[in-house]
Amino acid sequence: MTHILLVEDDPAIAMSLKVTCKREGWQITWLDNASGVLPFLKSDQAQDLSAIILDVGLPDGDGLSLCQQIRHDSELGSLKDIPIIFLTARSDEVDRILGLEMGGDDYCAKPFSPRELVARLKAVWRREQLSSQYKESDKTIDDAGLVSQSPVSYTYSSGDWHYQPLNYSLTWDGQKLELSNTERKILLALLQAPNQVFSREQLLNAVSDYPDHRLARTIDSHIKSIRKQLAIVDPSRDVIYTHRGLGYALCPA
Structure with missing residues (x-):
């Protein structure tokens, strides 16, 4: 059974979401505070x-x-990469940008429809392959939306790249890159079309099923x-080129 952790202090919102999610057949654990989240995530x-x-x-x-703590807590193992959808009553664009930059996968602004939230969860799962009921038989749907049954390798003069869809591992010249979900999707999009210039809007489309282009x-x-992670592997190479006023491209040469 699909298991969701709901962290929400408003009982009315929590009850509404619990009812909607249970109709989907999902198990819901509800916490009304931040302090109990990390202990719960570290429990069986x-x-x-x-x-x-x-x-x-x-x-x-x-x-x-709290999201940032989850993303950087090595004790959580694979759970530190779990999809996180924010609920926010704040309308300020800066808050939504911060949420995505700190590792959130999506957000819903209050007031919202519980059905919209369910749709967003399903979209995230389609991207991340975290629920077997959203997989296509024995095939693997990778982060770029392509169907793949095996790891994908890219070889350019700038180095060798290897992506393993089953555990979301992306390596460059044999070294694993510690990337957030969004960062991995951006880099995969660039890798599949080297030298192509991607606008911010195109990259946003590549990483989200519900892109808000105000957040490009x-x-x-x-x-x-991403560049910081690449610099850890080799500080002498900058393989992502900025085309001012246009966007970004991977430089294979």
């Missing part, structure tokens, strides 16, 4: 968890900071983070 109860629905404004903490500037922050 969380081993089958498929996603986290996380309120940004919690009475004892900030959902954005978040791509700049993700590219900066």
Whole structure:
């Protein structure tokens, strides 16, 4: 059974979401505070968890900071990469940008329809392959939306790239890159069309089923983070080229 962690301090919203999710046949664990999230994620109860629905404004903490803690907590193992969808009553675009930059996969602005949230969860799972009911028989749907039954390799003069869809591992010249879900999707899009210039809007489309093009500037922050990871492997090479006013391209040469 699909297991969702709901972190929301408003009982009315929580009850509505619990009813909707249970209609989908999903198991719901509800927490109304931030302090209980990390202990729960490190317990045996969380081993089958498929996603986290996380309120940004919690009475004892900030959902954005909590998301960042999850993404960087090595004790969580594979759970640190679990899809996180924010619930936010804030209309400020800056808050939504921060949420995505801190590792969120999507967000719903309050007030929202529970059915919309369910649709967003399903879209995230289609991308991330975290639920077998959203897989296509024995095939693997990779992050770029392509159907693949085996690892994918890209060889350019700039180095060898290898992507393993089953565990989302992307390596460059034999070294694994520590990327967020969004960063991995951006780099995979660039890898499949080297030398092609991708606009911010195109890259946003590649990483989200529900792109908000007002947030296209978040791509700049993700590219900066990707470059930092690449520099750890080889600081002498910058293989992502910025085309000012246009976008970004992978430079295979």
